[in-house]
Amino acid sequence: MHSITVRTALCRALTTVILLPTTALANEHAPLPSAVGLASVAQTVAWLIAVIGLAYVCAWAARRFGMRPPLRRPGLIKVLGSTALTPKEKVMIVEIGNTWLVLGVAAGSIHTLHTMPASNDAAATVN
Template sequence: MSETTSPGASASGLESLAVGSDALVGLATLGKTAAALALVLAIIFACSALLRRWGPQRRAAGGQLQVVASTAIGSRERVVVVEIANTWLVLGVGGGQVSKLHELPAPAQPEATAPGATGEGERFAARLARALKHNAGLGGPDRGTP
């Protein structure tokens, strides 16, 4: 038996190979495009999360409301200090509700450090050590000898 190849049969084989190759190239391009889009979206979400976490504190309600401090009490509960119209409100936030805990006038400037404090403020450990020495009668400039 002799195999004869006709020019038409050979051409149709090449055409089917070319069509399959074009489909693979198209899928590869689509995959690369989808990966690039996913990367751009991930970068956008990461940047927005960073800005929310470390961004400057914004004033809401026309610049009259500012969160002064906030701390977590439990998994869903927080205590928040809010300044509005030169008044600090201490609010308890949790369980889908907000409760006013205390109200006090806002200080004119940040709290001053204790007398005798140096620099930006004294560390707790240094103040505790000084207080323990003072209470034990071990020293201090104002302590006299008997």
């Protein structure tokens, strides 16, 4: 971090106050360009329409070519619960058929920690 002394700040402020009118006088005779004209407004509106159109085309392509998440279907595997141990590791209880698996899930691997028969009262047993 740079610290500015009071003397340096006053010198800079005084220099700005002195030089500001001279730069304004130097540009007094030059015509200022028009900031807003019909052509610039039309160009801005055209670009806006193009960007919105591109967003609609991308959304249509995503729907048309199946770039959406798969639907959840009841299947063979049910996740009964999971607990994160670290940001990259967690323990999960998975039901496959009539068997519960306690799995240790890490960044690049899955290990079976325990296997047990499924219970009828799943909610009470898991929680």
